[in-house]
Amino acid sequence: MSHTAELIAVGTELLLGNICNTDAQMISQALSQLGINVFYHTVVGDNPERAKAAVEIAKKRADIIITTGGLGPTCDDLTKQVLAESFGKQLVFHEESAQRIRSYFETYLPHRTMTENNLQQAMLPEGCTVLDNDWGTAPGCTFVSDGVRVIMLPGPPRECRAMVEHRVIPLLKSLSDGVICSRTLKLFGIGESNMESQLHEQMLAMQNPTLAPYAKEGECELRITAKASTEEEAQSMLDPVEQQLRQQFGDLIYGVDIPNLETCVSQLLREQGLTLGTAESCTGGLAAKRMTDLPGASQVFKGGVVCYTNEVKHSVLGVRQETLDQYGAVSRETAAELARGACRVLGSDVGISMTGVAGPDPDEGKPVGLVYCGIARGDQVWVKETRLGQARDRIRNSAVLTAFDLVRRLLTGLPVE
């Protein structure tokens, strides 16, 4: 049986534009993966009457209602009260949840006194199943009433995402009569529109599995989703599609079900017992930041130098003054010396460098978007020249990805230039 879900976000801060409803996007993606239709998103403020009106409308057009927000201690548990009322239920005190809230405060916020209103969060609709929140204080909950499954989740994106992954997806999977499996191929080095136009006919022709392309900050994704009666059957439906895409896109595909390029690089370094160092000019620390976003980075990442001035390029990373004078900071030659300098100064096995014009103005007579990325290992060094558009953020992001991709290519034996 096919389900229809409606998302209701509760929060005046959404209506004032202080925050964006990213929860809706995240939950929609998850539901789409599960084959559950979403026909409407609604956002309503911290106002009981209007929230109740939104719920009454949603009840008529969906058999799954997922709410986000309005569970915290400062909003008088608006969402739970409204939903309980709308489905004719009482709120009752849930001792186990109260205990979890108390111990959350003791463990994570020892310097803050827990005020009594925090225990309001343990008031839950009678007969509901509690969805434990291991990532914050407000528990979620779910119940079925009038043929509608109601799921209430906390609003803060970090908590909401974890709750969807660990509580909601397992719950909704168990409601489905089949198994839905998906596999995401990750690509770097191809534009989204190029990828889409190559796949357009294929995508239209496919029913099960389906194929969906996504673009994410300079990287591309291809998600294959199959529905079948068993996990094995679904997986075996994904295989031929993956194979075909691998033939089509070859080494542009850097991984499957992996969050991003830095994770791929980090895994390769770990597997091969190597370390990385970075020398960054135009990217200003972004490559180092991305590598250290990953917990446990210190095993593979030695460190980096952000050489925003020529002085630092020379004095810290040992780029020769003649090179800077003759070719400029944005050059193949400087990129090569920076990559070598990273290895030498930071004591890493592999060094990468990024130097370019991030804009908004041209520099050294060189155009905005021109970037050189270098990679050094032992005595060898390679440099890739690229043109990365016009927008400062995008140029910096693409430069970092280009450098990471050089590491991936080097460590997997692909040509780097």
Next chain:
Amino acid sequence: MSHTAELIAVGTELLLGNICNTDAQMISQALSQLGINVFYHTVVGDNPERAKAAVEIAKKRADIIITTGGLGPTCDDLTKQVLAESFGKQLVFHEESAQRIRSYFETYLPHRTMTENNLQQAMLPEGCTVLDNDWGTAPGCTFVSDGVRVIMLPGPPRECRAMVEHRVIPLLKSLSDGVICSRTLKLFGIGESNMESQLHEQMLAMQNPTLAPYAKEGECELRITAKASTEEEAQSMLDPVEQQLRQQFGDLIYGVDIPNLETCVSQLLREQGLTLGTAESCTGGLAAKRMTDLPGASQVFKGGVVCYTNEVKHSVLGVRQETLDQYGAVSRETAAELARGACRVLGSDVGISMTGVAGPDPDEGKPVGLVYCGIARGDQVWVKETRLGQARDRIRNSAVLTAFDLVRRLLTGLPVE
């Protein structure tokens, strides 16, 4: 007279979670600035029946309906058809808009042939006012019917933002009988809930000007908004509120109408002709990245060293081995030597350092969230010890802000410890 607006976004890609409804946030901010209430956002797919149902509901609860999306040539002008139908209007061919579409193609997309369906975009509701789109092909439009003002805008965020700024805000301002001005005070060093609880009574009591608190990634904002008949009058209403908040929050306020703390730091350095260098352990390059997010950073930012290993702390930044052995990398002593090392190695006037445990696991027997931030200038060095919660991203972000705030405090003569 006070208006109530409702936003309806049309697009299946929103319901699938392929994109986020950032248009709604942007428009909500604009409306909030104009003093127009927004009670609901709705998102609906490319389905005429469901879109029409959403419009029928919105008509009953708002006197301004703003739609985004569904105007392009590939979606059969869904939005215009639905709105025209819902308000009993015909779509008629608008020759001037057709001409604009033709010339847009000639100017911006000379390599693409304009297909006939592009001219579908020139079919507009009879009697509407066209909102010319100088940023894309689909024109927007507006009309008033049944006491409701309808405004239709293209969905792509870049186009939508420009249309709101240049077409919608002037239109809605002309409907308003006064002028709305706002001023945003930026704070660092106080939690959102603490700020809110201090202001709660005040905010409730205020009608005009109003006061709204916001929290943004570790920083806080207080926005004062006044409505008056002239700009001068509105500004003079903001002054006493600003003054009172300055008395209340003192040096926690670091600026007015300034985007973030790094901009404040950058301005202070520029004014005083000073340069900054960074030494980052747990923050892994984030401070350098944030400083270089600002165009023209090279005037005040020399560079940084990401010393993710003790080896790099010692060899590149000159932290003494004894210090590392005796106190550990996460210590007051190491933070001090790192900040001095940044000045010395990078040749900067001011050096800042961040070293701590970003998690997820404790390190050196020290708890997750413990961070030391150092600042050095000449022979002087100060270190601040802080506890910054549990989540890796938040710890890193707060550590960077804490270090930036040390610079602000030092350069404005405030106590740094």
